[in-house]
Amino acid sequence: MRVLFILLTFLAFLDAKVVTTSTTKQTQGEGYGSTYEQAIGKALADAISRMYGGTLSQSTNFKTHSKKDKNGQNLEKTYNGEIRRVTKGNFDSYEVISKTQTDNGFNVKVIIKKTTTTKKYQTPGLSADNRRSIVVFDSTPDPIKRGIGASLQQKIISDLLQSRKFNVLDRDSNGYYEMEKAIIKSSDTASDEIYKLKNVLATDYILLFSISGLDGKQKTSNLTGKTKTEVEVVIDYRVLLFATRQIKFSNTLSMKVNLKDNSLSANESVLKQIANRISGDILNAIYPLKVASVENNEVVFSQSLNQGDTYECFSLGKVIKDAYTKENTARVETKTGNIEITRTSPKLSYAKIIEGSVKVGDICRPLNSGNNGNGYTIGRDANYKIEQGGGVNLGF
Structure with missing residues (x-):
């Protein structure tokens, strides 16, 4: 409170x-x-x-x-x-x-x-100038799967908002904006209200995802007689740079989840897991998780993470250039330790150090995220590099 x-x-x-x-x-x-x-x-x-x-x-x-x-x-x-x-x-x-x-x-x-x-017009809240803008679209061609995609889209948007790293832009509510514009332009509205118009942000990135595979199987236990549903989902997703139409990041999520029942809450939980994997993949590629503070042997991050998740952390060393393009590819990383998220809030997360010695500025990545039993593999083409000053150059 x-x-x-x-x-x-x-x-x-x-x-x-x-x-x-x-x-x-x-x-x-x-x-x-x-x-x-x-x-x-x-x-x-x-x-x-x-x-x-x-x-x-x-x-x-x-x-x-x-x-x-x-x-x-x-x-x-x-x-x-x-x-x-x-x-x-x-x-x-x-x-x-x-x-x-x-x-x-x-x-x-x-x-x-x-x-x-x-x-x-000065918009309320924090300025949007320090964040890149992104739009999330469901490009699933199958109309049946698109019903699931709409719910998944909302959960991905929520995850990106909670990360506080992007201006997440809306492109699905045009009719409501048009109604409000009509009110602003009417004779009943104060004259200064007109300055709320012509402030719409254009996006930097477009996130497209498509549900390319969805299969469910029921299994009945010979011992208990209980039936559970195993769902396998395959989702292709990519991040496009709007200005040039370049594909800057691409991946396929293949994930198996078990439903104990067919209730709405169970389905929502599955969609939340899937959305978390996609948004987490993109955030780890574009904005690698960085230690903001270490207080009383507790690691602090400036974003909301999942309690119980584990990460391995690295300090950053020498910049490595590509032998052919001469571009800065990445920096040499030295592992400093493993951590586990113990508590979280809408804007901060706290972790205990399981091993090693983690310090401010270290970057952290999900521990064994490619072998979690769900067939999930993390981004194939991250295309980013971390600068010596600590910033992230997306190569975009």
């Missing part, structure tokens, strides 16, 4: 709001003339030509209908209009910063200005 309270207090400072920003663009010019009016005109022409690369001649005629007042000529309103006309709205006002009268006339220095005010 204390953690929840702190989180809600923090989020209170991250409310959505419309931020107003004003910026002023300006440039300076100088002009000489036999009259004050002529000097200003040449100074304005000089300022504009400086901004536009000398395309405006100092002989440009700035039309004026000046009026005399007790302080001399009042040209401001007329010249402001002329500036907007000549610069096509890029500048809209001027200011005389100095004027000197000589025997031959006047020397004037001016600044022309354009002040622009913009408004932008």
Whole structure:
């Protein structure tokens, strides 16, 4: 409850709001003339030509209908209009910063200005700028299997969200967005609500999965007479880089699971296991699990993991280059120990050190994930490398 309270207090400072920003663009010019009016005109022409690369001649005629007042000529309103006309709205006002009268006339220095005010909707919560974006699609061709795929898709999305490593984008609820857009554009909505539009993120990656095989068999025990169902599932999945349409990661999950009964909860549990394997495979390839802290001989990770899972951890050494492409392939790894997840929360996981000495910055991978009895094999083409500074270069 204390953690929840702190989180809600923090989020209170991250409310959505419309931020107003004003910026002023300006440039300076100088002009000489036999009259004050002529000097200003040449100074304005000089300022504009400086901004536009000398395309405006100092002989440009700035039309004026000046009026005399007790302080001399009042040209401001007329010249402001002329500036907007000549610069096509890029500048809209001027200011005389100095004027000197000589025997031959006047020397004037001016600044022309354009002040622009913009408004932008600031989304609530943490900024999306530090995370890559991903979209999850079920590409299963069989309509019967697609019913299972929809549920599996939701569980993969949940896993990726809980990892806090991606902006997971929605592409399945377009009708609801259109309804809300219609409300925003209606006359009943406050004017600033319009800034919530045109903020949609485009994705970096597309995760496609397809259920290519699904088979169930029932077995009856000769001793107990009880029947159990054994399900074998085969799922192909790949990660695409949207900008180039490159396949950056590909794998096939072949997994056998046993159902003690045919209840909904049993089926949900199986789908959760499958989703966890797929999302875990992708996360281990793109973002290898890294030790965030070691406190009182307990290893801490900055994401939610499964209690009871075991990992082997490695320190990172020399960078190895590919002999042909000369690209950084990976870094030499030295095993530092094994750990087991003992407790977990929505944002943190804790592990005990089973053997060895694990330190901050070590990367950890599922222990014996390829031999867990389910026929599961981890990613064949991870295509990532870990940089010397500790970051991950996806090669994407």
